[in-house]
Amino acid sequence: MAISEIVTRIKKVLPDFKVLSICQSYADEIALKVRAQDFKDTCITLHKILPSPVMMLFACDARKERGSFAINCVFVDFKKNQWVIVGMDIPQENPSFDTLAKSMHSASLFEREIWEMFGIEPKDNPDSRRLRLHDEVWPKGNYPLRKDFKAIQAEKLSDYKFSRVEGEGIFEVPVGPVHAGIIGPGHFRFSVAGEPIINLELRLGFTHRGVEKLFEGKLYTDAVGLSECVSGDSSFAHSLAYVLAAEKISGIMIPAQADILRAIFLELERMYNHVNDIGGIAMDVGFSFLHAYASIIKETILQLNENLSGNRYLRKINVVGGVTQAIDETKKELLLDFLKRIKFDFSELVKILNSSVSFMDRVDTTGVLRRKTAEDLGVVGLVARASGIPTDLRKYFPGVYNQAKFKMMIQESGDVLARLRVRISEFEESCRLIEEFAARLNQDDKLRTEVKLKVGSALGYTEGWRGPVLYWLETSPAGLIERCKIVDSSFLNWQGLSFAVLGNIIPDFPLCNKSFNLSYSGNDL
């Protein structure tokens, strides 16, 4: 039913639409294969009718098997609780495709990524600069994600061209890659006229480590540890999205107990990061007491993590097929006891925040990201919710969250205050959810199921604390990873930051930046 329905909906807009193949391998995933000439129109139509930003757009090197490259574009359909993946094959000689970015801005970064990693040209994309393989150190014509890439061929190096703002009284302030704080590296170039920022250009990619390539050739049951090191503060969300993809391929159902445990750990990760950001926002307006208070709460949660799982950053819990750590009765008691203290501390913290007029004055109307801009850029996750966009995978995809009556938190104003408020209410909701989940724990249930290696491809997804974390995984018959495409929500949201700061003064940049708190390593991969 659902399969033909999506085709009918596309045909309403595109009467000549022809689909080469269509399959629904999993309940939540529909894959359409179209002719190369139909790809662009199909994507734009789906973008409008679902409506959904481009959640993922990536290439695969299938030259050995089929003599072609493949390109897949992933959309999310919240009404039907499913993902729609549009794919096409393109010939291996002079590979190229028509740009989608002119009609959907959210495709732009993905196309630049495909261009630098695979050498597949997005024709007419207005921006063809590289994102991660910096021109100063990586010669042209080397495409590391192609299967036949072995080592760099020496070619000429070049320079990166920053977009320039010119005019009387305008000057540029370059910052980074090494920043003043203890933080990841990135280069920010502000163009200012007087105090207000009129353009901010981000140049990232400094922490690029070639993660996607490292996944390739590994047994898919062995690569969970690598996914945990993609973004350290989202270790659990990343490993969860990864194992979910692997479990879909294996065709296994994990025990209900493991599902609940995963949800508990995911919420703990959200809590320590949210409280850390609330403290960070306070710190960036000079409110150090509150920052200290928040960092005590963060430390408490990290210690709780260690007590529950043996790891402060919730690593080594997820495995393909389930989890390694149980929460038995003693640990459950400990969890609830810690939660009580954390909740009390947090309510005190919120009281102090709300009663500080000068703090509120700084965060109110600072760094506004309008809903229209956010939608056009394809911003996702927490930042999108603070700009009034209802998007949260926990809400729209069935599972333990549905049973716990999860409540999505939305703010309309899109400023630093809105992002702060979303964090505060999500923290409180997480506390409630964990209590709810803990009551459902069934100690007799198993923790993991047997895994049989299979061939296939699947999309794993979860709502991490920043937003959706997506893993698209493809395996060979021997169970080796052929391709692993990762999208952390930071990748889509960094552009949101460069729009949110416009018109603000440079001294407010750290504040805006902290209210987004995006991952460098999750973006750079």
Next chain:
Amino acid sequence: MINILKTRILKGVVTRNIEPEVIGQIESSGSELKSLILKKFGRSLHIREVDTGSCGACESEIISANNPIYDLQRFGINFVASPRHADCLLVTGPVSKNMFIALKKTYEAMPEPKFVITCGDCALNGGLFKDSYYVEGAVKDILPVALHISGCPPSPLVIIQTLLMFLRKKE
């Protein structure tokens, strides 16, 4: 003003104590660390941190080492904003190609005498990422490294204790 005083008196100490044995470990390692730093560095040790491609967990733990529970600052260790103010460079991450020049420049910007500490398994030899096309490899092949703090990531207590053992050895 009176309100602030009133709240202060009514509230008392708001910070939480963690388990006494952990506190004991922090305190005993910390006070020895403090006396060694006092002797060797003439009061304080200033550290500049550089991320050369880490996942962010090491940074998070270094920040945690500065929170009110561990509070490295009271033992004489400060994290500074500029390499010009630093005695020591603390490097995390497997050194991506893009950070190679930035790392060297940061080191060169530091005044003598100076030394380098690596933090986390990636910085030792590239860790999980050592076979990548975009990783330069061990920090010790690029800069002279005096100490490595191992862990993925090392916890704040491990950071404090490893520093202490290092300074003890130098006595």
